[in-house]
Amino acid sequence: MNPWLFALWLSTLLTVIGLEPLRAETVPGGDKPISLSPGLPMTGEPTRASDPVLSVREAAANSILTSLAVAVLTYSLSLAHAFGVLYFGPWTRRILQFTLRTLLCVSPMVLLLVIHAAQNDIGLLIVFSMAIAVYPLTAGLLLNRIHDAAPDFHFLQAKILGHGPIGVFFDYAWPRFLPLTLPFFFLGFIHSLLVESMFSSLGLVSFPLGDTWGSLIHHGLDELLDRPWAVFAPGLAILGTAFATYACIPLFEKLLSVPTKLT
Amino acid sequence: MIRLLTKHLLLATGRLLLLCVTIFLILRSAETYYERDLSFVEFIGAVFSGRLVRAPGLPPLATAFLYSQTTIVLALVLSYGFGGPLGIILGRYRMIWAQILGHLFISVALATPAFLVAYAVLYVSIADWGIFIGGESALAPGASPRTFAGQCLLLAIPLSFPGIALIARQVSQTVFNAFPEGSLTAFRSLGIPQRLLFDRVIASAIWSPLLRTLPFLLSLFLSVLIVTETAFFVPGFGYSIFKAAQQSDLQSLAVLSLWSSTALLLANSFVDILEEWLHSRNPSISGTK
Numbered sequence: 403m404n405p406w407l408f409a410l411w412l413s414t415l416l417t418v419i420g421l422e423p424l425r426a427e428t429v430p431g432g433d434k435p436i437s438l439s440p441g442l443p444m445t446g447e448p449t450r451a452s453d454p455v456l457s458v459r460e461a462a463a464n465s466i467l468t469s470l471a472v473a474v475l476t477y478s479l480s481l482a483h484a485f486g487v488l489y490f491g492p493w494t495r496r497i498l499q500f501t502l503r504t505l506l507c508v509s510p511m512v513l514l515l516v517i518h519a520a521q522n523d524i525g526l527l528i529v530f531s532m533a534i535a536v537y538p539l540t541a542g543l544l545l546n547r548i549h550d551a552a553p554d555f556h557f558l559q560a561k562i563l564g565h566g567p568i569g570v571f572f573d574y575a576w577p578r579f580l581p582l583t584l585p586f587f588f589l590g591f592i593h594s595l596l597v598e599s600m601f602s603s604l605g606l607v608s609f610p611l612g613d614t615w616g617s618l619i620h621h622g623l624d625e626l627l628d629r630p631w632a633v634f635a636p637g638l639a640i641l642g643t644a645f646a647t648y649a650c651i652p653l654f655e656k657l658l659s660v661p662t663k664l665t
Numbered sequence: 666m667i668r669l670l671t672k673h674l675l676l677a678t679g680r681l682l683l684l685c686v687t688i689f690l691i692l693r694s695a696e697t698y699y700e701r702d703l704s705f706v707e708f709i710g711a712v713f714s715g716r717l718v719r720a721p722g723l724p725p726l727a728t729a730f731l732y733s734q735t736t737i738v739l740a741l742v743l744s745y746g747f748g749g750p751l752g753i754i755l756g757r758y759r760m761i762w763a764q765i766l767g768h769l770f771i772s773v774a775l776a777t778p779a780f781l782v783a784y785a786v787l788y789v790s791i792a793d794w795g796i797f798i799g800g801e802s803a804l805a806p807g808a809s810p811r812t813f814a815g816q817c818l819l820l821a822i823p824l825s826f827p828g829i830a831l832i833a834r835q836v837s838q839t840v841f842n843a844f845p846e847g848s849l850t851a852f853r854s855l856g857i858p859q860r861l862l863f864d865r866v867i868a869s870a871i872w873s874p875l876l877r878t879l880p881f882l883l884s885l886f887l888s889v890l891i892v893t894e895t896a897f898f899v900p901g902f903g904y905s906i907f908k909a910a911q912q913s914d915l916q917s918l919a920v921l922s923l924w925s926s927t928a929l930l931l932a933n934s935f936v937d938i939l940e941e942w943l944h945s946r947n948p949s950i951s952g953t954k
Contacts, residue, residue: 592775592776600779600888626784633788637784645772645776648775
């Protein structure tokens with residue numbers, strides 16, 4: 403049996419088991435902010451029993467859709483970056499590589515952008531700033547992969563034949579890059595899911611689509627001792643989804659007949 | 666060497682200047698920026714003296730740095746201490762079950778949100794290690810040093826999970842590339858002592874992945890510290906960032922983020938210098954582009 407298929411089955415099972423207690427017993431929650439002061443989670447007293455109820459299904463859908471939106475943006479940015487590095491001249495290449503390294507250094511600073519966007523309630527900016535947080539890592543890996551598979555002389559050849567950047571991208575690069583780089587879309591999805599759940603579990607950011615798995619964790623923190631599953635069930639669901647996606651990457655590589663393994 | 670240092674110093678200065686200008690411009694347009702009369706040069710001075718951090722209830726910067734620094738060092742020790750040997754084992758011993766178990770561990774560790782591990786440790790440890798969490802300040806006069814060490818170690822455990830996985834993956838890939846399938850049998854038939862070969866090749870080849878992972882690990886640790894320190898109520902750098910963000914104080918948030926970015930930039934430059942220097946001493950080290 404393929405170990406990755408087994409892992410996929412197991413992670414899906416874990417996700418379903420993780421969600422089941424929440425399905426049976428809905429989670430109390432609301433838009434009241436939780437003050438994470440020392441001692442509060444240890445009291446075990448329900449503080450918001452009369453608050454509106456969060457829907458687990460909605461949270462799951464919101465988590466996955468938000469992460470997908472961020473992943474699409476991350477993938478597009480990474481692809482454009484990699485194409486720019488490979489197609490344009492040495493100076494543009496240096497500037498793009500400099501930007502990538504700088505962005506990798508400022509990942510904590512992106513929090514500033516996300517908070518700023520959340521304060522002004524700009525949903526698109528939240529998604530965009532999260533994509534900027536995730537993109538340097540994905541772009542770096544993707545660039546290495548494309549560089550190994552499509553050396554510079556192919557681009558030079560296309561340029562000599564008189565194609566412009568858009569022509570080279572759509573006629574030459576896109577059909578060749580798609581099977582090579584599609585696994586990085588899933589990698590971007592995993593990173594987006596983890597970053598999104600990190601932000602929402604702190605209760606700092608409300609995402610444009612509404613409450614997510616991270617929000618469920620945030621609301622469950624009050625009763626960590628009495629109802630630990632309110633925190634761990636959505637956590638397991640995040641883990642299961644990320645793991646299942648990770649397990650899918652080799653399968654997609656196999657389906658698309660990518661010659662080398664994902665590094 | 667001087668040329669190398671100058672090159673990287675100039676690059677780091679350029680990056681830092683770019684960051685400072687960006688932050689200065691963002692702050693000038695924000696409503697919660699209190700120091701509008703400061704010029705750019707005065708702003709830089711105020712940032713690095715810590716004068717601009719104004720959100721109430723934040724722990725002192727020195728305390729925050731002590732906590733976060735100790736936690737990050739412990740997490741790095743755990744990550745390299747477990748991830749390096751695990752990577753070498755995975756790359757060297759190619760039994761199917763070891764590969765499956767190793768890759769399963771790496772996948773789970775990479776897919777696990779660090780804050781979930783933090784909450785699990787918090788939940789499991791409440792009964793016995795209650796003194797570590799909440800209220801008690803480890804740096805208060807008379808407090809046990811065990812408290813400080815325990816708090817930092819508890820934070821380092823969730824941080825090191827993805828670190829171990831990343832290092833193990835990079836190292837195993839390097840060892841695997843150094844010894845492709847079939848090469849070990851060929852060496853054995855030629856009578857080359859395997860132990861000698863492994864020691865020499867591994868010792869020179871794994872420096873590159875180990876070094877290259879460092880800036881990314883630091884970046885990851887700094888980001889995740891925001892969650893874990895908040896979960897454990899530890900007055901570190903991440904907790905300060907969270908508190909500043911909770912109070913919507915963009916000024917304090919910008920300064921704290923600028924500090925962390927400067928630390929990352931310096932670490933990045935240090936790694937670049939060390940890698941190029943190692944490469945110049947031993948050109949057989951792979952991976953330097």
